[in-house]
Amino acid sequence: MSDSMMKYNVRKGLAHIFLYAVTASLLFPLFWMLMTSFKSPNEWVTYPPTWIPTEPTISNYRFIFFGSAGRFARTYSSAVIPYLNTAFVAVTSTLVAIVIGVLGSYSLSRFKTGGSLTLLSIIMPRMFPPMAMIIPLMIFFQLIRAIDTYWGLIIVYIGFTLPYSVLMLKGFMDGVPKEFTEAAMLDGLSEWQILYKIWLPIIKNGLMTTTLFLLILNWTEYTFALTLSSRGVETITLTLAKLFSNEAGTYYGPQSALGILAAIPTIIFGIFIHKHLAYGFTFGALKR
Amino acid sequence: MSERIKRKGKIPVNIIMLLPTNIIILFLIIIPTILVIWFSLVNFQPTFGINFWQSKFVFLDNYFKILMDDEFVKAVIRTVYISLICLGVEFTIGLLIASILTGNIHGKKILYPLLIIPIMIPPIVIGNNFWLIFSANGPVNQIISIILNTEFKASWFSHPKYAIIPIILSEIWHWYPLTFLILFSGLVNISTSEIRAAKILGATEWQLSWRIKFPKLKGIITIALVIRMMEALKVFDVVHLLTHGGPGTRTQTISFYLFKYGFKYSRISYVSAGAWIILFISLLGFSLALRSVLVERK
The missing domain is CATH 1.10.3720.10 (MetI-like)
Structure with missing residues (x-):
């Protein structure tokens, strides 16, 4: 393999890594939102925040569709x-x-x-x-x-x-x-x-x-x-x-x-x- | 062709077909625009109890008042500088991704739609999104803490200096796909034979982009710039959701200023003058856009 070929391959590899990294970080806000939507209430505000919910739950989605009798019932009923x-x-x-x-x-x-x-x-x-x-x-x-x-x-x-x-x-x-x-x-x-x-x-x-x-x-x-x-x-x-x-x-x-x-x-x-x-x-x- | 239309002796069919469009434009654009002009020249507030067609004519008084208003001028300046920062960053990101993606990249077909997802998301959801990641216990503070190696817990949205940062970032995040898309399609359309010829003649990478690619992209870059500026004037949803212009008036943009004075304080005439100033600026930008579009088409 010639020197310039090698250089070309390295550059190409770097371009790939860079592009994948950029894509991943640009999608991070969405990833975070998706993960938070499956977190149970005690995980919403813990510090340091958990990146992936320890006990995934769909209770948030249930709340969105059916509402709840909690303290938000007044301002929010159902989506x-x-x-x-x-x-x-x-x-x-x-x-x-x-x-x-x-x-x-x-x-x-x-x-x-x-x-x-x-x-x-x-x-x-x-x-x-x-x-x-x-x-x-x-x-x-x-x-x-x-x-x-x-x-x-x-x-x-x-x-x-x-x-x-x-x-x-x-x-x-x-x-x-x-x-x-x-x-x-x-x-x-x-x-x-x-x-x-x-x-x-x-x-x-x-x-x-x-x-x-x-x-x-x-x-x-x-x-x-x-x-x-x-x-x-x-x-x-x-x-x-x-x-x-x-x-x-x-x-x-x-x-x-x-x-x-x-x-x-x-x-x-x-x-x-x-x-x-x-x-x-x-x-x-x-x-x- | 025109004979064929006129022969029937009725209203030409092309006029009939365009009529619904014109009616909608008349009712939603032309009438409100005329109303804005009228409001801006009289002294009208719903709380006065006088109908707007009987209000007192004050000529350019509202314009002088609003131009003397420090808050308005600051909102205009802030909007301009937010959009300049956004433009700069978006162009850098967009050009970078676009020029890499035009090369021979694996998984291009998947990366391309993934990269432009932000532009499809409702702005209000984007606001929500940045609210989550910039919350006091959120990942942004966590990452900064790890980098600085000390506890970092800023409450971004109530900080007088930092509150603007999540707003700018969310704007960038929302709109970088547009510049990326525009630049990408521009780069793709440059003929490869020309580039190959330049390479054979011994052009360096720098000369290639500066002498060949850039002149070809100039028209498209102008379009991207102008359209992005237009969008920047509209920044409202995120500000309304995240900071409500606060703390104080530190994150107020033009749109939010108009909203606040129009809907909270009902100062219709005052806001109309402001709106007309903004419309005037947009018109200027718009005619620029149209010119570049026409040049591009030829």
């Missing part, structure tokens, strides 16, 4: 309803945003409607910090009585994921070959039929990716839920924050259990579309 709330709001708003997005992006991709100005007005909302928009939105919502309602929250979620929906789908639609559309036009199909029968089947995967991406965004949302619907519609992120506040600050076990449960769906969705995440977060600026 089942928030879970269903989140699922309902996230799925509904995602589906509506996708339908609206499909129509809008078809119009933009096929006819270049409105040119870049339309595109600009669609991306802009997502560039603003939501906190700057929430106060007028809240006053507007008070006028139309949408505070603390399901449909109010759903509308907000639709509005703030729509830019992603339109731009991501537009990116996928731009890749549809012209020949298909021309052939369909010769066959006398209407625009709606071209969209439904030709384009949608072609961008099927893109549609799926966009849907999952929007689901992640809606599932992880906290700011709007906190300010616009905290008394009416409790989402899972609100439950976590609630379990967190006041006396429950050191209630580590159930907190981690709920954290794990809240993160699992988004991690699953995310793994599915991990190749397209960068595409989504950059509004399609980054090619797939």
Whole structure:
């Protein structure tokens, strides 16, 4: 073996070790949360902390789902309803945003409607910090009585994921070959039929990716839920924050259990579309 | 094509299709934006008992007041410096991992999704996560104790100087996958033939990255920078969960400041002026982003 070959191998080995070490340490917070979620109460705050629970228990998860008669019963009952709330709001708003997005992006991709100005007005909302928009939105919502309602929250979620929906789908639609559309036009199909029968089947995967991406965004949302619907519609992120506040600050076990449960769906969705995440977060600026 | 649409004599189909999008944008973006402008120019608080359309017009008074407010200016500066630190660290981590991962690495297919898990996690869960590991009896204190070889038990979240550290770290942890993803896809797209040619011509590793890789990545780096800055302006969830801006106002970011004055103290006009200043800054950044995106597309 030559000298340079040896050097190459050493470097490669070091790169491997380094990368594995970095990955492990970056996953440490998650590992810690997972472990804490299986710890029994007397292990939550012992020092030095135990890295792996000595007597693993699922009592934390039971608490999350069924609540308990302990001193937290007043502020916390069960995560089942928030879970269903989140699922309902996230799925509904995602589906509506996708339908609206499909129509809008078809119009933009096929006819270049409105040119870049339309595109600009669609991306802009997502560039603003939501906190700057929430106060007028809240006053507007008070006028139309949408505070603390399901449909109010759903509308907000639709509005703030729509830019992603339109731009991501537009990116996928731009890749549809012209020949298909021309052939369909010769066959006398209407625009709606071209969209439904030709384009949608072609961008099927893109549609799926966009849907999952929007689901992640809606599932992880906290700011709007906190300010616009905290008394009416409790989402899972609100439950976590609630379990967190006041006396429950050191209630580590159930907190981690709920954290794990809240993160699992988004991690699953995310793994599915991990190749397209960068595409989504950059509004399609980054090619797939 | 346009003839085909117009022939029917009705509203063109492309307009109909774009209509729902425009309606949503109108109701959720344009109307609130106009309301923000109006609020910022009048003196309106719900507690005054006067409707907002009858409030007293004070012109730029709110803007002067908020710009003179030390707390606001500090929150802006703090947000900027948090995002600068985050950007720096995230770029270093992202570039490092991306450049190693583009090489011939075993288990690449598993490492890649594992490395980007943090970006998929709800920010509130990330806050919770860092609350656990930075708790007084948590692993971070334990590890520091072992390294320093003395008992180290800081209560991070109530310490006036250290409280910002868990927040910055959680931000970095949440968003490094984005820079990593962007840089990775940039590096992958550089053609190998060009690099091979440079190597044959005797280019060193340093020249390779500085002369060939960097110029090709410039556009993509700009996008990453701008989008990351936009996200930094939104830092709220973690602050709200971990420190509530405290101790005192030591960890207040822009978003948290707006939240506090808007929702706790109901100073609508005052906050609207602040919001508009932030929107203006974002718009500037946004137009930059759009330009770089357009350049990239060409």
